[in-house]
Amino acid sequence: MALPDHHLTQGERRIRSFQPHWKRLIVPFLALVLIVAASGAGLFLIPGDWEFALYGRIAVIAVALILLTVWAFVPYLQWKNTGYVLTTHRFTISTGVLNKSTDEIPMTKVNTVSSDQTFAERMLGCGTLTVESAGEKGQIELKDIPHIQDVRAELFRLVEDASDGEVDGR
Structure with missing residues (x-):
């Protein structure tokens, strides 16, 4: 995980390898659920006969992707790439x-x-x-x-x- 076996010195033995507790992922998971629900509702509520419907849907998807990246994906990557x-x-x-x-x-x-x-x-x-x-x-x-x-x-x-x-x- 964080320290490969070939980096251990002679006579050194790995006792335990671990990551931070999964509770760090609660807020990013809730953000994921809320962003997906809100963007789904936003896409549903855009009227199909509106002349700018396509641009509205693209905007909703773009904002959702940005928010998902910042509030869900990056915290997950930080958790996954922290090791003890x-x-x-x-x-x-x-x-x-x-x-x-x-x-x-x-x-x-x-x-x-x-x-x-x-x-x-x-x-x-x-x-x-x-x-x-x-x-x-x-x-x-x-x-x-x-x-x-x-x-x-x-x-x-x-x-x-x-x-x-x-x-x-x-």
């Missing part, structure tokens, strides 16, 4: 559709791992993961992480193993 990879040596965050941005946090540089969940996020099983490191960025806040408690526990275990000089509990 947790390995025995690092935590990688990869984002971007046309341009790719990758942040890597070595396990030895992680100071604090914490999670935060609202009531709705607890119901959905996701949350915000905050990773504080000794690097340039200091603190990285990752929103909508699925299975937040499992990810936090694995990340914390890997940080502890890295600070003890162990790999995979050895």
